Amino acid sequence: MVKSKIILSVIVLTGLTGCAKRPYIHFEEAEPSNFLEIILQNGEKIQGTVMKSEPHQLVLLASQNSAISVPKNTIRLIRRKPPVYDQFGRGISEEEIQSVKTSKNTVIYTLGGGVLSFGSSFFLGSMLGKESGNVLAATTLGFGTLGTFMFFRAGRAMDRREAIRTVNDIRLSSEHKRDRKPFTAHDSRENNEE
The missing domain is CATH 2.30.30.100 (SH3 type barrels.)
Known part of the structure; x- marks a missing residue:
């Protein structure tokens, strides 16, 4: 019974981590x-x-x-x-993303998700195997580790999305600065003459 749960956990973990491979291109x-x-x-x-x-x-x-x-x-x-583009259709390089990326969400999600995962898997294990300590240890360790890993990935993905958003904001503000017409004294005289 314990072996089948561990095998099932390994299969689920392998399936979840293998879903987002980088595609081969020409x-x-x-x-x-x-x-x-x-x-x-x-x-x-x-x-x-x-x-x-x-x-x-x-x-x-x-x-x-x-x-x-x-x-x-x-x-x-x-x-x-997979390439990432800004709102102007220009590609955002990995170096740009990494230069503004933080690990704030990764840390918060991993710690919070780890506590939540280990707590809920301990509760689940105690409900499943009241007589056997092996079931409690296996479910706590297996599902707690799996949950922590999933929360880690979610935090890392959130940090990446925030970094992409930051690069977009930086590029947008630099476009606005470039497109803004500087105010000159000549413009002031034209407004007064009207």
């Missing part, structure tokens, strides 16, 4: 500001943001802030994190 689908993981013919992995997409190569900005040219004929597979 070389021609890589666009500037996309975050890619490239697997080369020799098995080496390269990650970075696309700076330039040329017919014969991709130029990536790697995590060390160095440009890496990857020839098309050396690439075996390309995985792309």
Whole structure:
């Protein structure tokens, strides 16, 4: 009975974590500001943001802030994190998102969700197995860990959404500043003459 619950928990956890994989794309689908993981013919992995997409190569900005040219004929597979766009249709790079991202929600969700998950799974375990301590330990540990992990992912997703919203707000305010016409003394004289 305990083994079947643990196996069921592992299957559910595996299914939930495997739902959001990065899709494979063709070389021609890589666009500037996309975050890619490239697997080369020799098995080496390269990650970075696309700076330039040329017919014969991709130029990536790697995590060390160095440009890496990857020839098309050396690439075996390309995985792309789904692109994010601002309200003007321009791509938002992962570096921009990471530069404003905080971990506030991740911490709050993980701690609060962990307490909630372990508490409710302890209660559930005590109701299921009044005579057996093994059921109580297994349900508390299994479902408490699963719940904490799910709350951790929810907090991390919320932090990412807030970072994207912050980048959008920064870009929107810079667009407004750029589009705003500066007030000059000449404008003041025109208003007085009317």
